[in-house]
Every structure is written in structure tokens, then in C-alpha cells.
Amino acid sequence: MNGSAENIVTFLAQQMVAAAVPLVIAGMGELVAELAGVINIGIEGLMLIGCIAAYVGAGGGNGSVGLAAGVLAGMGMAAIFAFVSISGRADQIVCGAAINIFALGASGTVWTVYRHWRGSHDMSVSLPHGAGFDKWPLPYLAHLPFFGRVIFDQYSLFYGGVLLGFAVWFMLRFTRMGLIIRSLGESPEACQAAGIRVRTWRWGAVLFAGGCAGAAGAYLSIMRTHAFASDMTGGQGFVVLALVIFGRWSLAGLTVGCLFFGLINAIQQVLQTARYTAHNPLIESLRHIPFQLFQMLPYLAALVALAVLSRNRPGPQALGQPWPPVSPGE
């Protein structure tokens, strides 16, 4: 990295956006599910399954197959979650926790079996040439001074995510569907009375969330890196959960939260390397701070932000409650 301030700012901004993409995509899905009254803490697991499915899917040489595999795998896992927690009316938190454990085990197992099958005993198998996605600089736009690097020189899923984001925003805000989804989380009784099939709609919202999480996982394994590592999501799914609440269940708030998180992450990465190379005394003085503290920073920031902000809006009234409600005496 060369030291000029402008370059660092551009680099930071680009890294910020790149780190925020999976969070925003997975977060959109989780947002829709939570607005519909379903909290899925298994989103970490769904992302992890998306990672490994996309990676294995792309192993044949075609990245698009990988992406599709990631999305489908995420939806498949979400279907299990929906079946147990919506149809079976089980506790959503516990069900999500089970999904996480299962996904950790399943992705690790598939990963080992896949390596074995490919005849490699290394800890990494690289994707065949051309199977992963490279960045897709948009023609002409990518040459713009600052924004060219930051938002017109990203992976294809970034553009897809932006389009999907506008679609979801429009859907939630202006369509009947959006109204129904938001009412499902506030008052399933009212929906029921209005003749809306609560569980069917919730199934749909959860499947959408699963697809989003799968796509976010695919982004991690076949776009940002062209590799898989066990537990490679590293808690990002949990961060998504926090950011949805941090953004007060609004898409704009979520996006701001994700960018903020991405920025802290980018700064953390830059500082980790820059404190050894830069000649600025201020940055050099950071050398004595252990790098794990930098890794902790995003989580700490999220917690502090929640503590400072979270009182104002309580969120969907019926969040986490099964429908029809399970009475305590049952």
C-alpha cells in the first residue's frame, strides 16, 4: 500500500463496501424474516452452509453453478428451520442454535469429504481456474475518480445486492406484500382475522432469508476469497443479527450499520499492516496494541452502539413467538 492519504481513503472505502456486502445481503433476508415475526439465530449456520455449497458447486468450473448451489443450500436449511419452528411451533432461538451446530458440523464434514474425494490432504483446495468470480468493473463508470474504485469496481453480487435492496425496500414500503409482512410481526391475530395465512407467509419470509444468507455465504467463499476454511463466516451471521436490531428493523438503518461495521473492519485490517509500515508517529504508536483488540473492535462497537441506542424502538411485537401461540401450560 502506498502511503498517500487519498489512496488510503479510497482503499478503506472500497474495503468497507466489500466487507459490508455479505452483511447487507444476509441482513435483508433476516430483516424480512424478523418483520414477519421470525427470528433466526441460525443465520450464521445458513451462511456457512452457503459457503461450502457454493464452493463445492463451483468446483466443476462454473461459478454461477456455485452461486446457485449456495442460494439453494441456504434455502434448504431455512426450510428445515421453518418446518421445525413455524410448522412445528418450536422455540425459534433453540431451533436456530441447533441449525448453527448442525451447519458447523455439516460444513466441516462436507469439506473433509470433498477434500478426500479430490485427493488432496492439504488444508486448502484451490478452485479450478475461472471457477471463482473476479471483480466486475463496470465499463466507463469504473474510471470515475473516487466512486469508480469504491462502488463500480466490486463483485457482481454487490450490484445484485444493491438491486435486491431497492426491490426489498420498495416491496416493504409500497406493496400489499410488504404491508402483510410487517403486520405478521406486529399482530398475527389481525392477519389471521383478515384471512391471511400466517404460517404460509412466514414460510416464504424464512425461505427468502435462507436464500439471502446462502448468497452471502457464496460471496465469502467464491467471490471475496476463492477458498473455503472451516468456520469461515467467523461470527458474521451473529453480527447480522445485531445489526438488524441496531438498524431498528429498517433497511436504511441496517445498511448504515453494515457499512459502519465494514468500515471498522477495514480500518482494523489497514491498521494491522500499516502500524508496521507507516512512518506516521501516531500510527506507529499503535504497534504496541495487540491485534486481537482490533479484531474485537467491531463486536465491541456493536455492543456499545446497542447499549447507547437500543431503547427507542422495541421492534416487531410478535417477534419470536410461534403462531398459533403456544400457551405456557402446554
Add this chain to the structure above:
Amino acid sequence: MNPILIRQIKNAIVSITTTVMACAAALGLVLLALRLAGYPPLGILHRWIIGSVGRMYYISNSLAETCPLLLTGLAAGIAFRCGVLNIGAQGQFLVGAMVATGLATRWRIVSAPWAVMMLAVFGGILAGGLWAALASLLDRRRGVPIVLSTILLNFIALYAVQTILDGPLQAHGTSAPQSPEVQGAFWLPVLIKFSSLHIGIIFAFALAILMYVVNRQTPFGFQTLVSGLNPRAAKRAGIPVESRQFMTMFLSGCFAGLGGAFQVLGVTHFMTADFGNYGYAGIAVALLGRLNPIGIAFSALFFGLLDTGALRVEESSLGLPHNIANVVKGVVVLVMLLLIAFMQRRRLASIVSDSGGTSRGAGNLPESAAVSNETATTLPAPLDSPGPSAKGAD
């Protein structure tokens, strides 16, 4: 015979059958999946069983593995029972282990071996409890949901522990985040020679029994149960719900911290950045045990056997990782949740028909299920058993 007792025994039999069925079904499903993937399921099952109970050495290792799972399971269990969603046993476990390591190695303030050991264990307990209390405090003072704060605190604990293992508590002559080894004199006594089965397992099982008694026989146990089942009703009845939830959370953290301390002093004897997933597994253990301490003891044992047996599966030439144990754990919990849901519907149907209400089949439509739920809450059934009855939450 006392009809309440008969019903409790009946319910216990039903719960146990459900759990055993769930375990068997889950194992069967995973083996079926392996069969479809071209692995020999019977060979794997054989190795799994041999690897968990085949020799005295394996049995003692399985029991040693049970210890942390049981303690984190109890941690999750008592919290969930009181309606506090403590997902943070992992962080509390790590913090407890780290403090215990420190007190047994570099920060020894007493000299007698037994005192060092005791101090390390109690330090671990207290650290875990305080870490959990922090989440509870954030909930009460700032309205941060415990589900979220505990998740975030898990990661904060992870990196904080790594920082300390890389700094003040790093072993000399290494650059990895790794603590010095605890001297042999401060290890927990071993029950069976050359194995890692330490005395902690006895305490863990004793605590499970203690918690069972506390849950059933003390006002505290009753109040926490009611707070979990219906906080509003509990408040009306004069139960200090918030204080009970805070105490439960603290206690929950203490259990997880104790698990961490035992693991360091009894099994690993030093700490690295990678210290297992016991905290997350504890959630599954608690659910499989139906939040009942005795049930949790058995489900922790089951998970311990799964984990230890899976090591043997990994050693074989099949190319399966021990992570396969996690697959089984996840499936067990999901199957269990489904079975519980199914049983609830059947029980509901029978309660409704017993009380002279309109009897409906098990396959209720959503509308009618909602109606029969209303009926179920107004039934006197939960009132006639003074302690926590053997309903789903017990």
C-alpha cells in the same frame, strides 16, 4: 397411589421415550445420509461405539468430555427455564477458563497446592458469573436484548482471552497465543490413572442433582420456573421476576465458568486460542435434556460419548472428520423439537377431550388449534402440582 405422582411418572416416561427416540432417529438419519454418500454405516457405527465405550480408557475420556458439556448444559438449562436466553455460555466458559489458568500459573497469590486449586476454581466461577451478569445488567439498564449481548460478548470474550494469552499470560518461548502449563501439583486429581477423567465430573453430576432438588423443592426453583413460563403472572403473584432473572443469569454464568476452570485444571492443563465449542453445545445439551437437570446430565453424557467416539471414526481410513459428531448433535435437537411439537398436539387434543370440550384430531387447523390453546390455559391442570410439574419446561 397418589394421582399426581402417577401422572408425573407417566410424563417422565413419555419424556424419556421421546428423547431416546430422537437420539436414535437422529443417529439413524445421519447414518442413512452417510450410506447414501457411499460410506459403510454399520462399520462407522461400530467404530463409534467402540471409540466411546469400547475400553476403560475410552469410557473415562467420554466421561471427561461429559464434564464441560454438563456444566454448560446446566448453565443454558437454568437460564432458559427462567426465560433468560443466555446464548453466552461460550464466552463465560472461556473467561472462566482464562481466569482459572491465570490464577493457577502466573498470578498465584497463595502457595499451598489445594489453596491454589480452590482459588483457581472459584476465580473461574466468579469470572463466568460476572461476565454473564454484565449481559443481564445491559439488559436491565440499557434494554439490550440478552440474546444479542451474550452473542456479542462471546466474541468479545474470545478476542479478550486471545489478547491476554498473547500478552500477560503467554508462555515463555512461544509466539503463539498460549498460556504456560499448569504445574502438576495444581491439577485436579484424576479418578482413573492415565486418563483425563478428573474429579470434576463428580462435582458436575452432584451439581445436576442439587439443581434438580433446588428446582423442585425450593421457592427459588418455583419462582424461576414461573418467571420463565409467564413473567406477567409471576409479577402479579409478587415474585421479583427481574431479580430472579438476574440471579439465574449470574448462576448460569457461574456454571459455565466452572466448566471452563475444570477443563483447564483437569484436562488440558494449559490454554490456547482454540478452546472448544462447549458453550454452544451446551444449548443443545440443555434442550435435549428438556431443561431438567437430570435429563441434562444424561444428554451431556450422550454428547460426550458422541464426541469421543467420533475421534475414533476420524482415525479410521474412511476420511470422515470428528465434526460428524456436531452433525448428529444438530439433527438430534431438530428431531427432538419436532417430536415435542408433535406430542404437544396430541396431549392438547387429549386434554381438550378429557375436559369435555370439543375433541379434535391431532391434525388441527391453525384456527382450531388457537381455540384449543385458549382452553388449555384455562384448565386447572397446571395448578394442582405444587412444584414445577413435569410439563415441557421441567
